[in-house]
Amino acid sequence: MPDSRRRVVVTGLGLVAPQGRDVELAFADLMAGRSAISLNAVGDAPHSATIASAVCKDVDAAPILGRGRNATLDRVSQMAVLAASAAWVDAGIDNLPEEERERSSVLLGTGVGGAQTTEKGYRDLFLRNRSRLSPLTVVQCMNNAAAAHVAQLFGLGGACYTYSVACASAAAAIADGVRRIRAGDCDVTLAGGAEAALPYGVVKAWLSMQVLAPAADEAAARDSCRPFAADRGGLVLGEGSAILVLEERERALSRGARIYAELAGVGSSCDHGHITAPLASGQLRALRAALRDAGANNDDVRYVNAHGTATPEGDPVEIDALRQHFGDLAPRLPVSATKSMHGHLMGASGAIEALITAMAVYKGMVPPTAHRSELDPACLGVDHVLGEGRDVGELPLALSNSFAFGGSNVVLAFRAP
């Protein structure tokens, strides 16, 4: 790694998660293996369904935006505003000078943007026979609404972009945040993602794919997401937002900022194989690119926050890629899939998992895959952290994997500061 390169650190974390909005408490919950997945009804009868899902409570950005403006935002944008505000405060950059704000970026990922507004529009038109829609429908459901509202909130005048790369959306946003700071476009970037895609129509689309984990009751719902388990039943949908303050390292050091982790490497690739079935070869390209970018050796890596969705197809491929790359080191490589507790936040999953990985590095703690079920033989060969987390003291380097439908892969490498 060339020493002359501008380096990027994480100085602020903001979270709206099924576990809550307090990062410390949420991380403690994850370390204890506590799942926030429950049984939830979506839609209105007769157009309704009940699924295991991970839902955020008390999502209301009115205390930040005022009731008037808040009422003009879809839930996904409200989540992003809440997460961004928390990250901003956490980073302690409220005194960011005007000229720096004008250069600072907002880069967010989302899969489907304002899905609730979209569904409400269809309900109004086709079920209620209304002749017109809310005049704010377009600006509430457009994918870049969340990023735009965050930029307005803090007066950030640099690039304001939205990445829609299915389940790798937020990871792609964070990766580009690193690249932009390195390139000198800006010194501060708010990067992450938001997803509030649990209306009936979206849920039915997922149900049709037959990839959602079934759950007969609350207890079953809580334990329904079992990545790498022999009896895994599929993925569990979740919602939420996580936003990281990325900052040029010298700037952060000069102001005495708390540094959670250095975002030392990013790697991107495409499987170019199949619209849903992942390929280890594509994942390996992203993994190797991230490690090369970080200037890291294989034995530096002490934790992988896996994409681990708990689908029959996806989990073995991811473990295969890790086995192929880490070889003899793989059996001692701690791996977990925190989706077992916060669900799959789709376009925001790369953000919440980046946040968790940054916290893992900061605290020297490895969160678990929540279950203790028997593992799928096809998923063996790494050190699965099951049931509860491990306090490992220090974590030199950790990876966060995001692998999307469409074959897009992003791997983020976090180094202890």
Added chain:
Amino acid sequence: MSAPEMDSLSLIRQVIGKYCDAAPEAVVPEATLADLNVDSLSLAEMLFALEDTLGTSIAEPTERPQTVADLQKLVEPFMGALAAKASSS
């Protein structure tokens, strides 16, 4: 103030509370929407919500409502139907 006006004011107060931070007692006929911090986007969404409550389409106002009284004028033609609907349900 006549009874229908009271009814329309109550309705406006009920709906406007979701679109601004003003106290209910500040929502009086002479109050301007600007004073209540209801901007053009909030107003558009609020008119749509009023239609939802009334169960009808309010005619597109030829001039943008400026005051609470202007909003009352928009909804008053429908208050009787709303009262009838409430008493029959």
